[in-house]
Amino acid sequence: MPNHPWGPQDLATPQRAVLPKVPADNGLVLEDVQSGWVGAVTATEKSGGIHVMVLEDRRGRRRSFPLGFGFHVDGSPVEVVPSATPAAAAHQRNASGSVKVSGQRARTARASRIWVEGRHDAELVEKVWGDDLRMEGIVVEPLHGIDDLAGAIRDFAPGPRRRLGILVDHLVTGSKEARIAADALRVPGAAGNVLIVGHPYVDVWQAIKPSAIGVDKWPVVNRGEDWKTGILRQLGWPSATQADVAAGWRRLLVNVSSYADLEPSLLGRVEEIIDFLTVPGATEETV
Numbered sequence: 001m002p003n004h005p006w007g008p009q010d011l012a013t014p015q016r017a018v019l020p021k022v023p024a025d026n027g028l029v030l031e032d033v034q035s036g037w038v039g040a041v042t043a044t045e046k047s048g049g050i051h052v053m054v055l056e057d058r059r060g061r062r063r064s065f066p067l068g069f070g071f072h073v074d075g076s077p078v079e080v081v082p083s084a085t086p087a088a089a090a091h092q093r094n095a096s097g098s099v100k101v102s103g104q105r106a107r108t109a110r111a112s113r114i115w116v117e118g119r120h121d122a123e124l125v126e127k128v129w130g131d132d133l134r135m136e137g138i139v140v141e142p143l144h145g146i147d148d149l150a151g152a153i154r155d156f157a158p159g160p161r162r163r164l165g166i167l168v169d170h171l172v173t174g175s176k177e178a179r180i181a182a183d184a185l186r187v188p189g190a191a192g193n194v195l196i197v198g199h200p201y202v203d204v205w206q207a208i209k210p211s212a213i214g215v216d217k218w219p220v221v222n223r224g225e226d227w228k229t230g231i232l233r234q235l236g237w238p239s240a241t242q243a244d245v246a247a248g249w250r251r252l253l254v255n256v257s258s259y260a261d262l263e264p265s266l267l268g269r270v271e272e273i274i275d276f277l278t279v280p281g282a283t284e285e286t287v
Contacts (some may be wrong), residue, residue: 019281020076023028023083024053024067028078029135031072036279038136044083058132059271094131110137110162112277113156118142120249121167121204128259129270136278146177149181158193165273171198195276197269202227205252207266212255228268 022028028041032055039055042062046052051067065071067080089100114133116122122142126133133140143152146168158164166184181196205228210218213235221230226234232239232248240246259267 019069021081022078024051024074024080025085029073030055030078031075032063032065033070033072033077035063037065038278039063041083053080058135058274090156098233110139110277111161112136112138113165114140114273114277115143115152115164115166116140117146117167117169117204118144118228120253121169123249123253124204124207124256124262125167125270127253128257128262129274132274136274138274138277146180146184149180151185153184153187153190153194160193162193163277164190164194166194166196167269167273168196168198169204170200170202172200195273198271199263199266199269201263201265205231205249205268207263208252208256209261209263212261213252270284 024040024041024044029038030041031038037055037057039057039062041053042056043054044051044067045266052064053067053099054062054064056062062221067082069077069079071078071080096182114125116125119142121139122140125140143149143166146166153164156162156164166181167176168181171181177198184190185194185196187194199207206218210216215235219234221234228245229239232244235248236249237244237248239248255261
């Protein structure tokens with residue numbers, strides 16, 4: 001009888017799959033499979049004979065992990081090994097304040113979404129949080145109004161791994177927007193899978209600090225006057241046509257360079273949505 005090509009020791013001990021070895025270089029983005037923590041390598045050290053790395057997430061929170069197995073890069077398992085050049089502590093930041101990661105590819109778009117009321121809202125969120133959202137695989141979509149928000153949510157069919165975060169203008173107690181949001185959350189499947197938050201401003205333009213364009217405060221618009229037109233008129237900018245309004249928005253947006261140019265009431269709500277959509281297990285479904 002011919003000999004078996006494997007020895008007895010091979011039959012008794014299954015071999016571990018050989019994974020790509022990835023050095024823990026500064027800025028490498030890793031996902032810890034067990035906890036779901038996603039962060040960039042900011043430091044490595046050897047403690048008690050074990051190599052440890054610090055991963056900093058997009059909000060600046062840090063956790064330490066031993067190098068080795070149990071990590072993903074772009075969704076694929078890897079073995080993390082010590083870097084030949086230990087990570088430095090200083091990092092460049094994205095417009096949102098998160099750690100800037102060189103060479104990081106955008107993730108495949110997940111099923112979860114951020115909905116905002118209009119194109120200007122979407123462009124502002126992209127300007128400040130775009131790098132974070134691409135890293136997380138989250139897409140921002142404009143609704144162009146929330147009058148039928150319940151119907152839109154019903155069509156989306158939210159679920160535990162298909163979540164919605166919705167940012168609404170002028171979401172204050174007693175407003176029409178507050179009533180629409182309350183009704184929308186009664187849609188089957190929305191509970192626990194849809195988060196509706198808002199800022200107090202009539203228009204997202206007001207969420208930009210007036211100091212970003214060199215004024216002390218936003219002008220007060222006369223009752224009955226279109227808000228954007230009134231703002232542009234009082235700022236002394238062209239305001240007669242829709243083209244003037246579009247040009248005014250571009251002039252505002254170009255002066256937004258980071259989160260520091262936005263009001264805290266908007267910053268907190270967008271960060272809340274991103275956290276809601278990126279909890280472990282919430283965004284595993286892809287499109």
